[in-house]
Amino acid sequence: xxxxxxxxxxRFCRSAARFRGRACPSYSCPRRQTxxxxxxxxxxxxxxxxxMAPIDRARGLPxxxxxxxxxxxxxxxxxxxxxxxxxxxxxxxxxxxxAKPFEFLGQPLLLLRDDDxxxxxxxxxxxxxxxxxxDAPRKIEGAIRCPYHSWCYAxxxxxxxxxxxxxxxxxxHPGIDRTTLGLAEVRSHIWRDVxxxxxxxxAAPFEDVHADLLQRWAEFDQPMHHGGPDSTFxxxxxxxxxxxxxxxxxxxxxxxxxPSLNTYSRLEDxxxxxxxxxxxxxxxxxxxxxxxxxxxxxxxxxxLSAHWDAGAEYISVFPNVLMGVHRDHAYAIVLEPxxxxxxxEHVHIYYPSADTDAGLRAKNARQWKDVFxxxxxxxxxxxxxRAADGFDGGRFSPAMDGPTHLFHAWVAAKxxxxxx
Numbered sequence: 001x002x003x004x005x006x007x008x009x010x011r012f013c014r015s016a017a018r019f020r021g022r023a024c025p026s027y028s029c030p031r032r033q034t035x036x037x038x039x040x041x042x043x044x045x046x047x048x049x050x051x052m053a054p055i056d057r058a059r060g061l062p063x064x065x066x067x068x069x070x071x072x073x074x075x076x077x078x079x080x081x082x083x084x085x086x087x088x089x090x091x092x093x094x095x096x097x098x099a100k101p102f103e104f105l106g107q108p109l110l111l112l113r114d115d116d117x118x119x120x121x122x123x124x125x126x127x128x129x130x131x132x133x134x135d136a137p138r139k140i141e142g143a144i145r146c147p148y149h150s151w152c153y154a155x156x157x158x159x160x161x162x163x164x165x166x167x168x169x170x171x172x173h174p175g176i177d178r179t180t181l182g183l184a185e186v187r188s189h190i191w192r193d194v195x196x197x198x199x200x201x202x203a204a205p206f207e208d209v210h211a212d213l214l215q216r217w218a219e220f221d222q223p224m225h226h227g228g229p230d231s232t233f234x235x236x237x238x239x240x241x242x243x244x245x246x247x248x249x250x251x252x253x254x255x256x257x258x259p260s261l262n263t264y265s266r267l268e269d270x271x272x273x274x275x276x277x278x279x280x281x282x283x284x285x286x287x288x289x290x291x292x293x294x295x296x297x298x299x300x301x302x303x304l305s306a307h308w309d310a311g312a313e314y315i316s317v318f319p320n321v322l323m324g325v326h327r328d329h330a331y332a333i334v335l336e337p338x339x340x341x342x343x344x345e346h347v348h349i350y351y352p353s354a355d356t357d358a359g360l361r362a363k364n365a366r367q368w369k370d371v372f373x374x375x376x377x378x379x380x381x382x383x384x385x386r387a388a389d390g391f392d393g394g395r396f397s398p399a400m401d402g403p404t405h406l407f408h409a410w411v412a413a414k415x416x417x418x419x420x
Contacts, residue, residue: 051393051412055405060393061412066240066386072340076105078418079319079411083203084189084196084210086321086334087111089348090119091193091226092137097155099144100137105337107199109186110134112144114155119190121197122183126151127159144183157183193226193350194321194332212275213317219304220325224350227361231349233369237376239383241320241335241343242411247379248333249316249403251282257374264288272402273315277410280403281315287326290367292360298328301352316403318410328352329364333372341383347372 050059064071085104092100093113101124102109110124110133124133126146133144133153143152143160152161159178166173187198189206191214196206207214214221226232237244247253251270254261269286273279287310289297301308304327312326322333329351336344349365385391396405 048412048416052409052416055396055402056398058396058405058409060396060405060408061242062393063386063388063391065411066242066383067340069340072240075411075415076337078414080105080337081199082414082418083200083319084198084206085319086194086317086332087121087188087197088195088334089193089226089332089346090190090195091232091348092195093119094226095139097140098137099134099140101132101134104197105199108132109197110183111195112140112155119188119195120157121186121188121195122157123186125184127181127183128162153183157185159183192220192323192330192332193224193348194317194323194334196321210278210317213279213315217313217325219308220301220330222302222352224301224330224352225354225356227349227351227356227365230358230362231351231365233347233365235345235347235369235372235376237343237345237379238341239343239379240340240386241337242407243379243382244335244343244345244375245316245318245320245322245407246404247375247382248314248322249281249407250401251284252397252400253378257378258371261371273313274402274406276406277318277413279315279317280406281313282403283311283313285311287312289328290360290364292357292363296357296360298356298360298364299352300327316407318407331368343379345372 051061052058062071065075066072087102087104087109088100088111090113092098093111096113096115096117099110099112102111108124110122112120112122114120125131126133126148128146128149128151131146131148133146134140140155143154145152150161150163151159151165154160159181161171162173162176162178163171165171165176172178187201187203189196189198191206191210198206203209251267254265254267254270265284265286265288270282270284273281273283291297308325308327312324314322314324316322320335320337322335324331329349331347331349334346334348336346338344347368349361349368351361396402396408
């Protein structure tokens with residue numbers, strides 16, 4: 001598929017200035033040139049309205065949103081940078097002084113638990129010359145010291161030392177106001193141990209954005225404990241992160257991709273969860289507790305309603321975290337967008353009590369890892385399929401694909417609102 005250069009004046013096309021001389025990715029560009037079969041238009045020409053249309057006539061996102069780095073960079077700005085996105089979990093820094101560096105959308109970030117036990121996120125740079133401060137996970141006993149000129153920061157982010165900044169032996173200078181040069185903090189919020197960040201600093205409060213979901217799972221708003229090293233694992237996927245979300249939020253694939261799971265939690269035992277603009281997923285009326293050789297099970301979360309005796313829910317919290325809740329454990333999967341065709345899944349499993357059987361925890365982690373690994377060939381196969389000129393975004397089953405279409409429509413709405 002080929003697109004001509006964007007010839008529109010910037011006042012008509014927001015993308016014209018950025019993409020002059022190249023194929024313009026704007027869906028609304030009035031001057032876009034295309035070539036292709038009449039019944040298979042170039043995916044760039046399709047309006048976002050096609051994605052946001054009612055499910056019985058909607059198409060999925062164009063191929064470029066999975067394969068083209070320029071399109072995806074613009075999408076990232078609208079979907080991941082402008083709103084609340086998942087970065088990590090609090091369990092990544094379990095004790096005061098624990099620090100772990102991250103890179104998210106190319107931004108160097110530092111996850112840190114301060115001396116008061118609060119989890120905070122800073123840009124991982126010295127305010128002096130932009131040097132990276134922490135290059136590997138570690139315990140910070142005193143101050144965060146820049147390895148370049150030894151400027152030092154408290155774990156609160158405050159700049160506390162500037163050696164020789166005024167000349168040899170002079171550790172202060174009138175032109176260097178320490179009170180204005182603390183670490184730049186990234187707006188963050190923790191829910192169910194997931195650390196959400198808002199890089200733009202302009203999103204509505206997390207509690208407002210996700211009010212419906214917080215209410216839906218209010219029964220689970222109680223202490224939970226990370227299972228430790230045997231309850232976390234990482235999967236590397238050769239796919240765009242959105243395909244992991246799309247696959248997770250529907251149960252349509254159960255009989256063919258998860259045949260063992262489908263023997264007791266069948267396709268017909270599931271229901272759709274759809275909340276426009278916030279989350280989507282699936283629930284089951286048939287959850288079977290894991291048992292040990294002696295018949296032992298994990299303890300239940302306190303005070304749950306009867307619905308959870310045999311029920312469970314699996315929700316994609318837009319944009320990039322996948323969650324599951326059960327009577328006796330929960331999990332969170334943070335999707336790390338590594339590249340347009342690479343995603344890293346960070347899986348963390350939690351329990352109602354810190355005192356759980358290690359063997360049963362290991363068995364539970366192995367079981368979930370087996371299930372999640374069964375999905376890999378699907379999301380990687382769909383990524384390969386997005387290279388096909390003959391794929392026009394696909395269609396959605398009105399009966400089975402509601403949660404997936406909802407995610408596509410949410411992404412399209414974010415792009416439209418962002419003027420992308």
